[in-house]
Amino acid sequence: MLRYSITLFCLILLTVILQQFVPAFIALYNARVFLLLAVFLCIAVTVPLPVMFLYALICGFLWDTQCAISTSNLDASVYVDSIQNIRFGSSILLFGLAGALMNGFQPIFRQGKWYLSALLTGISTFLYCLAEYSLLDFLRGSFTINRGVMLQISYTSLFSLLVAPLVFALLFFIARISHYQIVVTQKRSFRRFT
Amino acid sequence: MKPLNLIALLCFLGGATWALTRSDRSVRSIQNAYYSAISPFLKSGSAIEEKARNFSNEVTHSRSLEAALEVTKAELDKLKLIEQRFDTLEAENARLRSALKFTENTKFTLIAANITRRQTTNWYKTVEINRGEESFIGIQNPVVTAEGLVGKIDLIAQDFATVILLTDKSCQVSAKVEGSADLGIISGRPAEYGKDPMLILSYLPKNTNLKKGQRVFSDGRGGITPANILIGTIESVESGAMYSEALVHPAVNFNDLATVFVIPREN
Numbered sequence: 001m002l003r004y005s006i007t008l009f010c011l012i013l014l015t016v017i018l019q020q021f022v023p024a025f026i027a028l029y030n031a032r033v034f035l036l037l038a039v040f041l042c043i044a045v046t047v048p049l050p051v052m053f054l055y056a057l058i059c060g061f062l063w064d065t066q067c068a069i070s071t072s073n074l075d076a077s078v079y080v081d082s083i084q085n086i087r088f089g090s091s092i093l094l095f096g097l098a099g100a101l102m103n104g105f106q107p108i109f110r111q112g113k114w115y116l117s118a119l120l121t122g123i124s125t126f127l128y129c130l131a132e133y134s135l136l137d138f139l140r141g142s143f144t145i146n147r148g149v150m151l152q153i154s155y156t157s158l159f160s161l162l163v164a165p166l167v168f169a170l171l172f173f174i175a176r177i178s179h180y181q182i183v184v185t186q187k188r189s190f191r192r193f194t
Numbered sequence: 195m196k197p198l199n200l201i202a203l204l205c206f207l208g209g210a211t212w213a214l215t216r217s218d219r220s221v222r223s224i225q226n227a228y229y230s231a232i233s234p235f236l237k238s239g240s241a242i243e244e245k246a247r248n249f250s251n252e253v254t255h256s257r258s259l260e261a262a263l264e265v266t267k268a269e270l271d272k273l274k275l276i277e278q279r280f281d282t283l284e285a286e287n288a289r290l291r292s293a294l295k296f297t298e299n300t301k302f303t304l305i306a307a308n309i310t311r312r313q314t315t316n317w318y319k320t321v322e323i324n325r326g327e328e329s330f331i332g333i334q335n336p337v338v339t340a341e342g343l344v345g346k347i348d349l350i351a352q353d354f355a356t357v358i359l360l361t362d363k364s365c366q367v368s369a370k371v372e373g374s375a376d377l378g379i380i381s382g383r384p385a386e387y388g389k390d391p392m393l394i395l396s397y398l399p400k401n402t403n404l405k406k407g408q409r410v411f412s413d414g415r416g417g418i419t420p421a422n423i424l425i426g427t428i429e430s431v432e433s434g435a436m437y438s439e440a441l442v443h444p445a446v447n448f449n450d451l452a453t454v455f456v457i458p459r460e461n
Contacts, residue, residue, distance in 0.1 A: 017232055020236060020239070021239055024313035034316075049199045049203075050198055053205070054202070057209045060210070065221075065228045067318070068225065069315075069318055069349070087214055088221045089215075096206055140363055144384060148385065
């Protein structure tokens with residue numbers, strides 16, 4: 001378990017760096033492969049709840065560190081109204097909620113039905129992005145969700161859905177070399193990938 | 195709930211609360227430490243990316259040469275390739291000439307930078323440039339092109355910086371309208387589906403008589419953005435209960451940014 005958890009921690013750090021090189025697809029309404037979230041969600045379904053919370057804390061913290069923009073040291077004569085952005089740390093809660101959702105379906109995953117968890121990764125990504133956008137939009141006082149935003153979120157979710165089987169294959173591999181059982185019928189499930 | 199899960203949940207909420215209560219200065223320190231830590235990886239990654247791109251280009255080139263030897267239309271294909279390359283160079287030349295002219299015409303010291311990444315976050319309108327503290331630029335420095343104002347530096351690292359674009363609501367600039375004494379604040383507006391991003395000029399006097407087509411410039415208030423940098427042109431004006439607002443079409447095409455110029459603080 002410990003070896004598996006440490007390997008996953010390294011995988012998260014690697015993903016954080018890889019995420020820097022994943023561009024947004026301008027032609028697809030700025031949708032992107034939200035690699036960090038996809039990897040986290042896949043991990044969330046394979047680990048116990050306390051470990052999931054630990055990873056949610058790490059991923060949310062790192063994601064906010066990458067994305068937070070400044071709201072202070074602004075010129076008061078220009079910035080008449082205070083600027084509201086998503087507060088640093090909010091992603092930790094969102095990662096925690098999305099991870100809890102995935103972790104709740106762990107019994108199904110442990111039966112070897114990884115494809116249902118992959119589907120749930122797409123749904124969780126959709127909910128995460130929608131929650132993040134709604135929060136920002138609400139804070140900025142408009143609360144308007146137009147078609148472009150919905151398409152951006154949908155494409156991002158679709159990318160997560162497509163990436164999830166690859167991440168699960170990697171997790172099965174890591175579990176095997178770490179001698180950690182993530183599914184009851186692990187051998188059979190892993191063979192399906194190979 | 196199992197005691198271990200409960201303890202984990204409480205620790206998680208404690209950690210989240212700690213992060214949520216960080217001041218902006220603390221967040222900046224965390225971000226600086228983070229980018230310093232991953233900077234070597236980013237540099238290595240960029241180098242690998244460049245090598246891969248060069249290798250890919252070489253392979254493509256070799257393949258086209260091989261094809262040129264094998265088929266009778268080789269010379270034609272080659273000429274087509276040359277023509278394409280010529281077009282690219284011509285476009286690049288025109289862009290650089292335009293940029294050079296802009297540099298000569300302005301009174302500021304400008305630092306040229308290339309856009310390395312677009313839309314670095316999910317929702318904020320940002321781009322990353324290949325200039326950082328090493329180039330003597332700083333936070334809140336305005337970023338411009340030959341067409342007009344692009345945005346401001348938001349986050350800065352040793353050799354790169356993040357620019358928050360004018361189309362984001364977080365980027366606000368004091369503005370004036372040509373042929374009018376009215377002043378207002380320009381900020382971004384959420385882009386509508388299938389339409390160009392627009393700006394909002396707010397806090398205009400209630401009975402303003404601005405017209406469509408009038409140009410909007412920065413007015414220099416606050417001292418961060420120099421005065422008289424073109425921002426855009428007025429599309430429409432709407433009167434409110436206390437203030438009026440104008441919809442402004444930005445002068446810069448934000449989808450076609452390649453080279454930008456940072457105006458450092460000493461200006």
